[in-house]
Amino acid sequence: MSGKPKKDRPARSAADKAAFKRELTEVVPHLRAFARGLCGRADMADDLVQEALLKAWAAQDRFEPGTSMRAWTFVILRNVYLTDMRRNRFRGEYDEGVAERILTAPAGQEEPIHLSDLHRALLTLPAERREALLLVGAGGFSYEEAAEICGCAVGTIKSRVGRARATIASMIEEGKVPERTLEDPSAHRAILQELDEVAAGNGVTEPNR
Amino acid sequence: MSNQEKTSGAAKAAATAAKEKAVQAVPKPDWADGLKQFYDSVVDEPLPDELAQLLARFDEDEA
Numbered sequence: 001m002s003g004k005p006k007k008d009r010p011a012r013s014a015a016d017k018a019a020f021k022r023e024l025t026e027v028v029p030h031l032r033a034f035a036r037g038l039c040g041r042a043d044m045a046d047d048l049v050q051e052a053l054l055k056a057w058a059a060q061d062r063f064e065p066g067t068s069m070r071a072w073t074f075v076i077l078r079n080v081y082l083t084d085m086r087r088n089r090f091r092g093e094y095d096e097g098v099a100e101r102i103l104t105a106p107a108g109q110e111e112p113i114h115l116s117d118l119h120r121a122l123l124t125l126p127a128e129r130r131e132a133l134l135l136v137g138a139g140g141f142s143y144e145e146a147a148e149i150c151g152c153a154v155g156t157i158k159s160r161v162g163r164a165r166a167t168i169a170s171m172i173e174e175g176k177v178p179e180r181t182l183e184d185p186s187a188h189r190a191i192l193q194e195l196d197e198v199a200a201g202n203g204v205t206e207p208n209r
Numbered sequence: 210m211s212n213q214e215k216t217s218g219a220a221k222a223a224a225t226a227a228k229e230k231a232v233q234a235v236p237k238p239d240w241a242d243g244l245k246q247f248y249d250s251v252v253d254e255p256l257p258d259e260l261a262q263l264l265a266r267f268d269e270d271e272a
Contacts, residue, residue: 025264033251046257057267118243138248
């Protein structure tokens, strides 16, 4: 599926190639984490990572040594994700594999908040807000780096992160975290609609590079 | 939550204002750390075989 990289640049040294492979290997766990946050199922997420790795490997001549491998591969991963979602529609079932770890147990509230609740809440967000929050709030990227990865303005990322946090906060505070399977048809519709807009290039989020 | 509160326009307006404020202030709520925990928990997982095999194939490619 992936063509051979064009050889129209000066040949990279063996050291460059070795460094690329090493750095690529190092970011794989991060790619898995980003992908898991983007889509609800671990197996789907790893499929995305596999596809992104193949593309990254095929495009390795385009990687500038010394720049962030994590940022470079995240751009590829999100493009794979957006393309895949557009092609296959939303296949979001929630994966039970997420640790049932208790995040917070607020006083006076009968149900503590679990990591899996947070993940489900995350999955209900529009893709553009979800990725922004994942990059900044989970991946530890700066707003500037996240903006670079998503191909948008820094202010846009800030606003997406802020809105994503506000939405999750209100879901948690109001006890409206969705049930284990995302069966709510209106949520599905909203996600599909949003993906269509993104795919058509009308969304604020669009494949970058 | 009482229905009166829920349907009151004033309460809605207040909620909207609070949300807008939250957007601007970008607070770090107590669950925020959970996102990092979630991410890190996946980072710490062992690499699945398929991905390890893919990386190994890249090495053969190189040789």
